Amino acid sequence: MTATTITDPQEILRQTFGFSGFRGKQEAVVSRVLRGENTLAVMPTGAGKSLCYQLPALARSGTAIVISPLIALMHDQIRAAKAVGIRAAAMTSADHDNAATADRLRRGELDLLYIAPERATMGAFQNLLSAIDISLFAIDEAHCVSEWGHDFRPDYRLLRPLLDQFQHVPRLALTATADKVTREDILHQLGIPLEGLVLAGFDRPNIRYAITPRKNAGKQIIDFLARNPGAGIVYAPSRKKTETIAAQIAATGRPVGVYHAGLPPEQRAAAQAEFVRSEDMVMVATIAFGMGIDKPDVRFVIHAGLPKSLEAYYQETGRAGRDGDPAEAQLFWGATDFAQARQWLGEIEENRLAAERARLNALAALVETPGCRRAILLKHFGEDPPETCDNCDNCDNPPTVLNVSEMAQKLLSAVYRTGQSFGIMHLEKVLTGQPDDKVLARGHDRLSVFGIVSAEDAPLLRPVMRTLMAHEMLVTTDHGGLALGPTARPVLRGEQRVSIAEPPKKKPRNRVRSQTPNPVGDPLFDALRAKRTELAQERNVPPYVIFHDSVLRAMASDRPVSPMEMAQISGVGTKKLEAYGDAFLDVIRRF
Template identity: 65%
Template sequence: MQTTASSLDAVCGQLRETFGFDQFRGRQGDVVERVLAGQSTLAVMPTGAGKSLTYQLPAVMLEGTCLVISPLIALMHDQLRSARANGIRAATLTSADADWRETIDAFRAGALDLLYVAPERASQPQFRDMLHAAPLALFAIDEAHCVSEWGHDFRPDYRQLRPLMDAFPQVPRLALTATADRQTRDDVLAQLGIPADGLVLAGFDRPNIRYTIGHRDNPVRQLTQVMAEHSGPGIVYVPTRRKTEELADKLAAATGRPVRPYHAGLEPERRAANQAAFVASEDMVIVATVAFGMGIDKPDVRFVAHVGIPKSIEGYYQETGRAGRDGDPALATMLWGASDFATARARLEEVPQDRRGAERARLDSLAALVETPGCRRALLLRHFGEDPPAQCGNCDNCLSPPGVTDVTELARKLLSAAYRTGQSFGFGHLQKVLTGAADERVRQRGHDSLSVFGIVGSDEAPLLQPLSRALQARGALVSTEHGGLALGGDATAILKGEQPVAIVVPPKRSRGRRGDSTPNPVGDPLFEALRALRKELADEAQVPPYVVFHDATLRAMAQARPASLAELSRIPGVGAKKLEAYGDRFLRVLGEN
């Protein structure tokens, strides 16, 4: 299909009829145009930019079935609900589907616009044989960074997709991802057989997300504050399975909100129930390991919190990107400690030698992100090769610029203390030595006779702890197996005076702003009535409320107050199928309020 002026009119008409939108967002239109023209494409689009629309719309317009390869069953089922709610003929073919015979019959009969499968199934010879039974319109590879060993979520089964697609050379390929640096993008293009000029780079910025990063001192209190300021759904990422259940119980007790744990060690039934409850809820918080989230396409998550550092800056971008997919204001906050970096740097020794340099660079990028006094968003976007403005106006450092102080001499004192005490003592002991504390253990070790004893005065002493965290984040101080601190990284250069050290002076605590973070910032009772109807309809259909309509659509209804189906059809997000299914009941509520 060539996109002439007349066919572009048809594309926009189909966009309005199926999804209820009058225009594309961002680079969506460029991707759809390439797909309809039969051109293979790698689209790198930020989470929440509407990647699924770029294959769902062509699937409705093209002859044949669009085969969607997706990594997780939960993600497929989530997208299946949304596609069917928009009137798209869609099905999944997974180990969790009892209706697989009906799905295969529907595919053979040409009665499917979309067929979702996992890469493990797509690579099987018998599945490839089945695909020859009916015309294919498109291969859509979701989470395409999984095909690259340079990506942060490498999945070997994705490497088997190229032979499958090569067996259908006339069928275009659309690879989709939100997280791929330059090296990963080049690898994805090569691995999936997409020409280099097929890259559509939509950028990585998520302007509706506010980034905040701070030191972890009392995570229950800190997260309780976040939950008080964000009444909608939230995700809290923690590093271990044990901590998910422990923290979930404490947050539930402290806030009275519904809070559930999620990790791979839970019984499958409980894990599935917790995920389903979160997807359907409008206020639940889930405390999870990173095993949670890749299969969730929930648009109304109002905050994502990390208790500890993520595995990489790409992982951080992807995980925080699960907030605010509906475009409404959302928060991404990280609570970190020096021990997080100590653990991460120790794990580098387990990484194969040929990948260690790249992984160390990723960890250094995370250290720079948590320690920067400048714009968090700018640093994040520069990591992905963009050239952003110096300030974003929507991160903690832009909203409350921190002070920066030169601590080069203090750093030399701290590193000297670590060295002269044998590189086997923790920060608490080094602090006592440097400040000249009257401590029995210091005297027993003879450390009160060292040249570094008492060389830090009361004016510098408060800076020792943030300095220690900063040196551990950058790797100049590293933890020993017994919990001591040893010299590493650029410590020698700092000691010689060849490397300056500056740290951020944390700003005083201030309560975060709310208001714009809630679904109903102006407290409109009509909006609440529309939300109540949405919940009722969602319960009847056994789907999450956002499958019926997003909050933004309800706010537009409350503002415009349409009085007829024709007027309601002009509200963004109200497509033909949803107008037919829900229109009369929403008009009734609009008329009564």
């Protein structure tokens, strides 16, 4: 019996996917689709969204049409689907067998067909769909349909007429990232009723969030990598920065790749393919990289600068730890990040200005909070989380909160009295009473603010500056100096308190042990991992396509001695047991 001849969802779950039960909201989503109901599923990355359309595609007659924004993402998902016995293909500009795929589609030989939104709206493709039996439409990365989403794609807006042509076919929209406004827009744009919303929690408890002021980004990243093994992504704010950071990482001997829109397509594709297959490579990239990556064993995501929004931050950090193992999300930020972001606000349409300013203020709240980072993030998405999570930098080492209102007034006064055109280095000299040539030449040693900050308090000036810039109390001039911002007046008048979180003097706890794939040092696990690498190289697939680390750990713990015992391990379905069971049982028997 093959997976395609079974219609019971529980049996498909066990036989094809190797799972004894659904996770989280999967069953609620699958049940709605099997009943033919239109649904929007908002589920965190790593919660098993793809299973929500793959399983119904096997249980319902016909072919599921999966609309996805990126070709690389389609191909990664097809490879994983084929590994468990699902008949899947794509019709894209990168596929050279589209005619043959169309023939297979007409003959009913496909469970899943992946296409881009651009192709979905073509008349010729719609004619092809009219001639086949469709089990469901799955719209992946559905936030792309909303102009309020962080990855708006106009072609997604053209999908509604296609969906309405096939009213009898259930439509399932899926996304990991959508706040309340975006969710409502997705429902409206895709014709899904409000009761069709299935909202899973946004929490990713295995990801540890840490946010640090940026001092020397290159050194800070190298130090982080020394503590964190495995594959990971570094998001840099510009193409030039990706090249610079990658060169610094390469000098340490760590495998590294570069990805940005300025590279030739074949070079980007090669770097991406190498990263997907690697277990220890660091990819340094702009935000052009990531949405198309279906790689569950990313152990960390580093931001070398401020993301565009909390939605973007959640989406980008969510690319770590999709296999459920511990992962790190590290953000390095600077005051200039906020200055550049606020300059960008001046270039956008008036009707979007308030929403974008609110998004930037939400980012400021995240980077500056002395409280739980996870709580800030989850509250943004409408949840009511606990006040502490025990898995972010502030919960690990609660910072001291300092009232720096007086220091803020001194700094703002110095900015004003020096003419609102000097940078922080000059202002520090004025405030701490250092009469260098520039200070003397401009007569700034005669100002009332000269020397009013003690040497003991001087280290607070830059953290205070970062806070003031994050909240638009300070802004940058065209020449890089500092000027009073639109929200400075209440601080100067003493009507608004300014606080900062003082980082603790303790060193951060060493989390390398929990980051390693083999935390207990079991030699059998290492042997199983070596066998996985060997099989992956033979079949030219990423190691995770064969089995995740969690499956190998279960094998090392349970030590099955027969195919029947091996089949009881979560994640070992019928197809994978047939393909790889004997090879892994041989390794276990040797121990």
